[in-house]
Amino acid sequence: MTDAATDVVIIGGGPVGLFMAALLLQRGLRVAVLEQRTGPEPHSRAIGIHPPALDALRHVGVDQELVRRGVPIRRGIALNRGTMLAEMSFARVSELFPFVLSLPQGRTEAVLEGRLQELDPDALRRGMRVEGLHDDGRQVTVQACLGGRSVRFAAPLVIAADGVRSxxxxxxxxxxxxxxxxxxYLMGDFADGTGLGPDAALFLASGGIVESFPLPGKLRRWVVRLGPAGAPAGSSADAAWLAREVRRRTGVGVDPGSNSMLSGFGVRSRLARRLVVGRCILIGDAAHEISPIGGQGMSLGWLDALALAPLVPELMAGNRNGLPAFERQRMRQAARAARQSEINMALGRPLREGPLTARNSVLAAAAAVPAVNSFVARRFTMQ
Structure with missing residues (x-):
């Protein structure tokens, strides 16, 4: 069967697809969002929302609600053996949002979905598994499956925001x-008894970096870089192992019994060589998979959507003049984010004691220079 006519089909109802839909609905366009999941995803890795992304989210009126629910991180500190090597303030990175917001992705999605429901309660179609696309030059037909039943959607434009396995x-x-x-890496969320408050902390240990970020509900996320083989032989990478490793590298005690999330992950990058194919456009993780280290992926997808939204009415009218510049700019931004994530990972790799001491001394000296500190703060927050 063919569904009712719509202006734009958005494939993927994650944070980027929901934001894209809200932007277009506010412009008076008809939108169908096809999401394979039948319900919200309870476990998610992404927590960081950078200032440019918060500014983008302001366009659909959800920024203040997100800030209310999250933890604004206004400072990052680097430590080694209990000594602070450097601190970096985000006070000057943005007039409106001088912080990185920490909020689990599931809660961010809930706010965006709520906004979408306000704009059009029928826009989000869950349980839709996309099985094929056909572009005849005038419109795109999306073949989907809903509970074993074939459904077709036809629209002049398709925007794919369906993630890394697009x-x-x-x-x-x-x-x-x-x-x-x-x-x-192995990461886990635990009750926060550190006294670090809303600060992000990087522990530059010889065995590899340990990162720590505050979360709502008096929780804290710990991220430990593993060796090449992961957890040591004979040890299972569970909450108890992670808590022991955090203490060994940082001296900070973590209660393994308070663990509420545990996830291991590897790192890769995947950059699409094209974002525009006929009447189909890729955004978000469908267009660029970036290392989670640095937390840029979700924010990068929102910025894709914000850049694309003003072009869509012109595309509907047959004017594609803005697409080449959009594609070049977004691919360039994704490549820059990938390079930044490589720098972040390199700084966190294990070092012998001598090189570690030298590296940490250089970082401390550089951070003490205001111009350098400000530059790094802006780069870290995607400015």
Whole structure:
């Protein structure tokens, strides 16, 4: 069967797809958002919302609600063996949002979905598995499956925001620039008894970096870089192991019994060689998978959507003049984010004691220079 006519089909109802839909609905366009999940995802890794992304989210009126629910991180500190090596304030990175907001992705999605419901309660279609796309030059037909039943959606424009395993990207045959990294990490959320408050902390230990971020509800996320083989032989990478490793590298005690999330992950980058294929456009993780270290991926997707939204009415009228510049700019920004994540990972790799001491001394000296500190703060917050 063919669904009712719509102006734009958005494939993917995650944070980027929901934001894209809200932007277009506010412009008076009809939108259908096809999401494979039948309900919200309770476990998610992404927590960081950078100032440019908060400014983007302001366009659909959810920024203040997100800030109310999250933890504004206004300062990052670097430590080694209990000694502070450097601190970095975000006070001057943005007039409106001088912080990085920490909020689990699931809660961010809930706020965006609530806004979408206000704009059009029928826009989000859950349980839709996309199986194919056909672009005849005038419109795109999206073939989907809902509970074993075939459903077709036809629209002049399709925007794919369906994540790193994008079915739309695969159907369009878009090639990727691929890079795999040796870095592996284990992260977990625990009750926060550190006294670090709303600060983010980087512990520059010889065995590899340990990162720590505040979360709502008096929780704190710990991220530990693992060795090449992951957890040591004979040890299971569970909450108890992570708590022991945090104490060994940082001296900070963590209660393993308070663990509420545990996840291991590797690192890779995947950059689409094209974002525009006929009447289909890739954004978010469908267009660029970036290392989670640095927390840029979700924010980068929102900035894709914000850049695309003003072009959509023109595209509906047959004017594609803005697409080449959009594609170049967003691909350039994704490549820059990938390079920044490589720098972040390099700083966190294990070092022998001598090189570690030298590296940490250089970092401390550089951070003490106001111009350098300000530059790094802006780069870290995607300015």
């Amino acid at each position: 079915a739309a990207r695969a159907a369009l045959g878009v090639p990727l620039r691929r890079r795999d990294y040796p870095d592996r």
